[in-house]
Structures are given as structure tokens and as C-alpha cells.
Amino acid sequence: MGSEWRRARGCLVSTVSPSVAALRAEFGGAVQRSLVSCGDTVVYVAPERAHDVLAWLRDTPAQNFNYLTDVTAVDYRDPGLPLEVVYQLRSLPRRADLRVKAALDKAAPLEIRSVYDLWRGADWLEREVYDMFGVTFLGHPDLRRILMWETYAEGYPLRKEFPLRGHFSRAEQTRQALAANPEAHYSLEELSIAESYDELPADMRERLARGERGFLK
Amino acid sequence: MGLTNPDPMPINPATEYEGADVTTVSSISPNWVTTKLDFLTNWARANSLWPMPFGTACCAIEYMATAASRFDLARFGMERQSFSPRQADVLICAGRLPFKLAPVIRRIWDQMPQPKWSISMGACASTGGIFDNYSMVQGIDTIIPVDVYVPGCPPRPEGLLYGILLLQKKIKGETIADDMLREEHLVGPSGLFLPAERVDELSEPFGNSVHQTRSA
Numbered sequence: 001m002g003s004e005w006r007r008a009r010g011c012l013v014s015t016v017s018p019s020v021a022a023l024r025a026e027f028g029g030a031v032q033r034s035l036v037s038c039g040d041t042v043v044y045v046a047p048e049r050a051h052d053v054l055a056w057l058r059d060t061p062a063q064n065f066n067y068l069t070d071v072t073a074v075d076y077r078d079p080g081l082p083l084e085v086v087y088q089l090r091s092l093p094r095r096a097d098l099r100v101k102a103a104l105d106k107a108a109p110l111e112i113r114s115v116y117d118l119w120r121g122a123d124w125l126e127r128e129v130y131d132m133f134g135v136t137f138l139g140h141p142d143l144r145r146i147l148m149w150e151t152y153a154e155g156y157p158l159r160k161e162f163p164l165r166g167h168f169s170r171a172e173q174t175r176q177a178l179a180a181n182p183e184a185h186y187s188l189e190e191l192s193i194a195e196s197y198d199e200l201p202a203d204m205r206e207r208l209a210r211g212e213r214g215f216l217k
Numbered sequence: 218m219g220l221t222n223p224d225p226m227p228i229n230p231a232t233e234y235e236g237a238d239v240t241t242v243s244s245i246s247p248n249w250v251t252t253k254l255d256f257l258t259n260w261a262r263a264n265s266l267w268p269m270p271f272g273t274a275c276c277a278i279e280y281m282a283t284a285a286s287r288f289d290l291a292r293f294g295m296e297r298q299s300f301s302p303r304q305a306d307v308l309i310c311a312g313r314l315p316f317k318l319a320p321v322i323r324r325i326w327d328q329m330p331q332p333k334w335s336i337s338m339g340a341c342a343s344t345g346g347i348f349d350n351y352s353m354v355q356g357i358d359t360i361i362p363v364d365v366y367v368p369g370c371p372p373r374p375e376g377l378l379y380g381i382l383l384l385q386k387k388i389k390g391e392t393i394a395d396d397m398l399r400e401e402h403l404v405g406p407s408g409l410f411l412p413a414e415r416v417d418e419l420s421e422p423f424g425n426s427v428h429q430t431r432s433a
Contacts, residue, residue: 148352149317157351166351170420171413173351174359177316178323179408 017041019063019098027053040099047102051113054087058118065089071125073133075160085112085135114140132158149180247394255392262332263388264294269305271322274312276339276371283374293381302328313341314354326361331399334364336380339371355420362402
């Protein structure tokens with residue numbers, strides 16, 4: 001219990017996660033390098049194999065990373081460095097963490113395959129990365145801006161080349177903001193559970209079919 | 218909204234607002250009747266202000282403290298918090314205002330009937346505060362007219378109460394002889410309610426944010 005718990009906490013140990021060796025055995029050259037940062041193991045994988053690696057990490061019983069904590073990205077100030085897409089994984093039963101990074105060359109289109117089919121929670125996380133960094137997630141069902149409004153035309157705010165105050169003048173930003181229609185930001189479909197009806201538990205479907213509302217014991 | 222402003226009028230003839238008309242003069246001069254009427258209406262208005270709270274950030278916490286029992290807004294006639302703009306007199310913007318919320322506060326302001334006033338509570342609502350970045354309105358006075366600015370980050374409840382007392386003082390000085398007093402400052406044909414250069418001037422960085430490092 002003790003050592004495993006400490007490894008899960010990460011802060012007390014600086015050893016590489018055993019998942020790295022398993023990944024190297026399985027994927028070979030697709031695993032580029034690994035390092036330990038503040039107790040967290042970071043694995044760099046080739047972006048074209050990232051989806052395969054993440055699917056393997058989720059589905060292999062010995063890995064069992066069943067929870068996607070976060071999807072984010074890092075843009076470095078040095079323009080020669082690639083933009084990194086970061087997947088923070090968590091295995092709830094094993095109490096283990098793993099950070100997987102995929103480096104995208106900024107000279108090429110910033111594209112990577114979506115992991116929405118692996119973790120549904122990736123939906124909004126990938127939309128945020130798209131909104132802030134302009135990374136296109138191929139296969140995402142609804143890739144649009146999530147924090148900025150959908151007609152936002154100034155670019156991707158968390159890119160390093162993006163000026164802090166934006167590209168447009170304050171008057172132009174204010175004019176565009178005032179021209180926006182507040183009701184257009186959220187569609188009714190987005191707020192309804194109609195689409196996920198088939199995925200609801202059976203008892204909830206039954207109650208919805210009867211037209212009941214609220215929570216029943 | 219159905220609100221259009223084909224020919225916006227100024228609040229004062231100093232070309233402050235779009236389409237300022239310098240030749241406009243008051244149609245009635247103050248006399249015994251108007252001053253007595255002013256006294257009565259201003260007394261009633263100033264002491265029964267209904268606030269419309271527009272709380273977006275930590276200033277809203279201080280606003281709630283102001284409304285709660287220890288500081289007690291009700292002492293100043295603000296017993297009823299009006300969460301409907303149609304029944305509100307004073308819009309209190311408590312907190313930073315992102316550009317995404319600019320059309321929302323503008324619509325709430327347009328929905329409020331005259332007479333109406335507004336208080337900009339805190340550094341962010343008044344100037345953008347520490348958020349001199351791509352997403353934040355640099356002072357709500359670029360979106361709606363503001364009567365009283367309350368400084369602070371966030372202001373203490375005493376600060377907001379002082380701002381409310383200042384607003385009451387301002388209201389008690391109003392007169393119906395002032396034609397411009399109840400003027401609606403609508404968003405003009407340019408899409409702004411102020412001239413564009415005025416918005417840029419109001420939004421200019423100042424203080425420490427002049428020295429902040431910029432990337433790129």
C-alpha cells in the first residue's frame with residue numbers, strides 16, 4: 001500500500017512510471033522520449049500515433065487509464081519549438097497518473113486526431129484547445145470555439161505570437177462585442193439531453209418516457 | 218431590441234457623444250414651480266433606488282456583504298434588489314466585464330426604464346483593472362453611461378455605500394429644466410455609443426500596465 005500510494009501521489013518519488021517501459025515495448029519508436037517532472041512522468045509520442053497510444057493506455061488492463069483529466073496545449077516562446085498537445089491521464093482504479101505529450105510542427109497544419117471516441121470528456125477540452133491554440137482535432141463531432149464567441153476573428157489568444165491586447169483596436173473590439181447577439185451563443189440542442197437519450201440509464205429513460213421530472217427514489 | 222438611434226443627442230454640448238449638437242439649449246428655465254417639483258421628485262427618487270445587481274466577480278461578494286445585515290443597503294432605500302431590469306433604477310456593475318458580456322449589460326441597460334443611473338463598482342468595471350488583455354472591456358463606460366465610479370479591488374462595503382450616497386447627492390441636484398438629463402445614449406450607427414476614438418482613449422493602458430511585457 002505504502003509505496004504504491006506514494007507513487008500515486010507522485011510528489012514523493014521521482015521514478016519513471018512503469019507505463020513508459022510498457023509503451024516502449026508496445027510502440028517502439030513512436031515513443032520519442034520520457035522524463036520525470038516534479039514527480040510526474042511525461043511521455044512524448046509521435047502525434048500520428050498519439051490516438052493509438054492513448055487507446056492502448058485506456059484499454060490495456062495493466063494500464064487502465066480510464067479517466068482523461070485534461071487536454072491542453074503548450075506554445076513556447078521560441079518559434080522553432082513545436083506546439084505540444086498535452087493529455088493528462090489518470091487511472092482511477094490504479095491511482096496512477098501519466099502525462100502524454102504530442103509535439104506538432106508549427107510549419108505544418110496543426111492537426112491531431114480527436115480522442116472524443118475514447119473519452120467523451122474530451123469534447124469541451126478539445127474545443128478549448130482549438131479555441132485558444134487553433135489545433136484542429138480531426139474527428140471531433142462539434143469543433144467550434146467555446147470560450148470566445150464563435151464569430152471571434154482575432155485569432156487564437158494563447159498562441160505566443162498573439163499580442164496580449166488582441167489584434168484589433170479597442171473600439172473595434174467593443175463594436176464587434178456590442179454587435180453580437182447574446183442568444184446566439186448557446187443553441188437549444190446544446191442545452192438539451194435529447195441527443196444523449198439512448199445513453200441514459202434505463203430507469204431514467206423510463207421516467208423521461210412517462211414525462212416525469214425531478215429525482216425519484 | 219428594436220432600439221435604433223438615427224440621430225443620437227449629446228448629454229452636454231462638449232461633443233462628448235456621437236453627433237453632438239452644440240446649439241441645443243434648455244426649453245424651460247428653472248423657476249419656483251420647477252425647483253419645488255425637483256425637490257419632491259428628487260427626494261423620492263434618491264431615497265427609493267432599486268438596484269439591479271450585475272455581479273460578475275469578487276466585487277459581487279462585497280456587494281452581497283453590502284446588501285446583508287451588517288452594512289444593510291436597506292438603510293438607503295435599497296430594500297428591494299431588482300433582478301428584473303424593467304423594475305430597476307440603478308445598475309450596479311460589480312466586477313470585470315468581458316467582451317462576451319458587453320452585449321448583455323448593454324441590453325439590460327436598454328431595458329431599464331428612465332429615470333436610471335449606473336454605478337461602476339471596482340477597478341475592473343471602471344477601467345479594466347488588472348485585466349488589460351484581449352478579452353476584457355476596459356471600463357464599462359465604453360458600453361453604457363456611468364454616473365458613479367467606486368474605486369477599489371474590490372471596494373469595501375463602506376466604499377460602495379459612499380458611492381451610493383454620492384449618487385443620491387447627484388440625483389438631488391437634478392432638475393427637469395435639464396433637457397438632456399433623461400437622454401437615452403443608444404448605440405449609434407457606428408455600432409458604439411461613444412465615438413471610436415473616445416473608446417480607444419478610454420481604453421488606453423495606464424499605470425503599471427504601460428510597462429507590462431508584451432509577447433510577439
